[in-house]
Amino acid sequence: MESATPAEIGTQALPPSDQWSTAPVVPAPVCRFENFLGAERAGTLLSYAISREADFSAGTVLDPLSGQISHKGRSSLVLPVTSTVFSAHLADCLPLVQEILGHRAALTQTLTVLTSHGEGGHYGIHTDASRVHDVGTALSAVYYLHRRPRGFGGGQLRLYDTLLADGGARPAESYRTIEPEHDTIVFFPAGAFHEVVPSTCPSGHFADHRFTLTTWISGTGSAAAASASASASDGPFRIWPWLAHAAERTRPLADVDHDHDGASPIALPAADPATRLALPAPRRTT
Numbered sequence: 536m537e538s539a540t541p542a543e544i545g546t547q548a549l550p551p552s553d554q555w556s557t558a559p560v561v562p563a564p565v566c567r568f569e570n571f572l573g574a575e576r577a578g579t580l581l582s583y584a585i586s587r588e589a590d591f592s593a594g595t596v597l598d599p600l601s602g603q604i605s606h607k608g609r610s611s612l613v614l615p616v617t618s619t620v621f622s623a624h625l626a627d628c629l630p631l632v633q634e635i636l637g638h639r640a641a642l643t644q645t646l647t648v649l650t651s652h653g654e655g656g657h658y659g660i661h662t663d664a665s666r667v668h669d670v671g672t673a674l675s676a677v678y679y680l681h682r683r684p685r686g687f688g689g690g691q692l693r694l695y696d697t698l699l700a701d702g703g704a705r706p707a708e709s710y711r712t713i714e715p716e717h718d719t720i721v722f723f724p725a726g727a728f729h730e731v732v733p734s735t736c737p738s739g740h741f742a743d744h745r746f747t748l749t750t751w752i753s754g755t756g757s758a759a760a761a762s763a764s765a766s767a768s769d770g771p772f773r774i775w776p777w778l779a780h781a782a783e784r785t786r787p788l789a790d791v792d793h794d795h796d797g798a799s800p801i802a803l804p805a806a807d808p809a810t811r812l813a814l815p816a817p818r819r820t821t
């Protein structure tokens with residue numbers, strides 16, 4: 536059969552315009568790992584979280600303008616923890632994660648909490664600006680744990696896109712949905728708007744909750760410095776300063792010394808050259 540000549544869509548069907556939209560909607564860079572710790576360690580960590588039921592307390596939010604701590608828009612249980620083993624494992628993943636996310640700034644410390652969401656658990660739209668030194672360069676890492684079969688419903692993480700318009704940036708209406716699957720971890724910019732949608736827990740048992748080990752990873756550098764040192768050719772993403780722009784009004788105005796949920800920083804070790812992850816080489820197809 537002879538191939539037809541493609542039809543031209545004329546100006547009657549598509550009038551020319553100088554009014555095309557110039558406002559891109561940009562997804563936040565994200566990187567996920569499945570089977571992150573492996574079945575045995577994930578199971579042990581889940582049992583540990585369940586065994587600490589009596590020590591969890593209601594998670595808080597910090598108003599960026601007034602500095603007031605409240606429970607507004609959030610129903611989560613939290614337990615501040617530290618783990619040098621987990622931080623060391625994160626450190627080994629970070630070179631690869633940073634490469635994938637187009638992230639360039641140095642990262643030096645972590646802040647970690649265990650969280651639990653049961654019946655009616657949720658965490659409204661927010662950024663993690665209140666947890667980190669510089670919202671333009673920090674990362675959030677959420678590691679999920681739950682019993683199988685899964686004892687809760689809902690509880691998805693929504694990671695909002697960012698709309699770049701009028702020289703500024705703001706959260707878009709569109710988002711990516713991340714399922715809180717057991718033994719998976721997700722990394723994303725701490726300045727990206729995100730939300731935990733309401734969860735249900737029909738049994739009402741704590742052991743059936745949705746658990747996380749949530750870590751905020753900060754450096755001391757600024758987004759401006761990181762983007763100034765990056766040339767257009769050295770990576771696919773230069774979205775970080777724009778995310779920071781969108782998150783600006785969620786940053787606490789005064790320097791906050793203490794985490795509002797009581798988490799304490801620990802130093803991020805250097806990646807171990809023997810165990811650090813690297814981007815696998817693509818397999819040749821010929």
Ligand SMILES: O=C(O)CCC(=O)C(=O)O
Binds near residue numbers: 663677715730747749
């Ligand atoms: O649990 C999640 O999926 C995200 C938690 C979160 O956004 C936070 O603790 O700041």
Ligand SMILES: [Fe+2]
Binds near residue numbers: 661662663729
């Ligand atoms: Fe968050």
